[in-house]
Amino acid sequence: MRVPDYISPVVAYRAWQLDANGLRSLSGQPWHPGRSLAAACRASVRGAAHDVHDAPQMTCTCGIYAAKSHADLRTAGYAGFGIHGEVYLWGTVVEHELGWRAQYACPKNFFLPLEMLPVSMSMLEPRLKALAAFGCDIHLIGRKGNMPLWVKGSGYELTALDLLVQRGKSWYAVRQEERRIKRGDRVAILGRGIALVEHVNDKHAHVLLWNRNVLRISRKEIVWDEQNMRWELNLLARLKANGKT
Numbered sequence: 001m002r003v004p005d006y007i008s009p010v011v012a013y014r015a016w017q018l019d020a021n022g023l024r025s026l027s028g029q030p031w032h033p034g035r036s037l038a039a040a041c042r043a044s045v046r047g048a049a050h051d052v053h054d055a056p057q058m059t060c061t062c063g064i065y066a067a068k069s070h071a072d073l074r075t076a077g078y079a080g081f082g083i084h085g086e087v088y089l090w091g092t093v094v095e096h097e098l099g100w101r102a103q104y105a106c107p108k109n110f111f112l113p114l115e116m117l118p119v120s121m122s123m124l125e126p127r128l129k130a131l132a133a134f135g136c137d138i139h140l141i142g143r144k145g146n147m148p149l150w151v152k153g154s155g156y157e158l159t160a161l162d163l164l165v166q167r168g169k170s171w172y173a174v175r176q177e178e179r180r181i182k183r184g185d186r187v188a189i190l191g192r193g194i195a196l197v198e199h200v201n202d203k204h205a206h207v208l209l210w211n212r213n214v215l216r217i218s219r220k221e222i223v224w225d226e227q228n229m230r231w232e233l234n235l236l237a238r239l240k241a242n243g244k245t
């Protein structure tokens with residue numbers, strides 16, 4: 001069997017992971033803007049198989065993988081794992097039933113399923129920036145279908161961007177509401193155990209300790225601990241601040 005060498009690129013479909021480090025293959029291989037990805041053979045890294053420059057080979061499993069269509073990507077089981085989009089494949093390209101293994105690839109466009117994106121704009125912004133650096137059109141897959149998010153030559157599309165901003169805002173509002181200390185909440189007090197909030201006003205919270213003692217503490221001293229997912233009061237810090245230790 002002959003390995004065909006494509007002069008004009010094949011357009012295929014694939015999935016990536018998009019995180020704080022940028023765009024990567026699901027296997028972890030980073031993709032960089034402004035340059036094509038060249039396949040390397042892992043088998044040859046281990047000293048077997050064939051020359052590293054000759055990926056992909058007919059008899060090997062190396063090469064940059066892409067499906068023939070979005071439907072094939074789904075069939076192969078990769079559609080639910082990240083963002084996806086079209087890619088150009090060229091150089092040596094080995095054809096399979098559902099897709100290709102190629103020597104070179106670069107992204108053509110990106111499709112971002114809404115549920116794959118972080119809701120917080122502070123987390124989303126660096127990801128979008130990393131993606132826009134590729135200079136390919138970016139589409140958002142929302143509940144009402146696809147819409148352009150970033151278009152080559154004109155930048156962000158307001159409708160899609162606004163959708164993301166609003167989504168971030170309502171998420172933030174819900175979080176803020178959850179974060180407002182209220183009667184019945186538990187507060188971990190270092191050295192005293194867990195207390196139950198009995199009453200809250202603008203300035204103070206009255207908390208009930210296990211020994212039925214009630215403490216009045218300033219709301220400023222109660223902090224939400226993200227790691228432990230609970231309210232906490234550091235009494236030792238307070239005593240130190242008052243010079244009582």
Ligand SMILES: [Zn+2]
Pocket residue numbers: 041042043044049050055056057060061062063
């Ligand atoms: Zn190989």
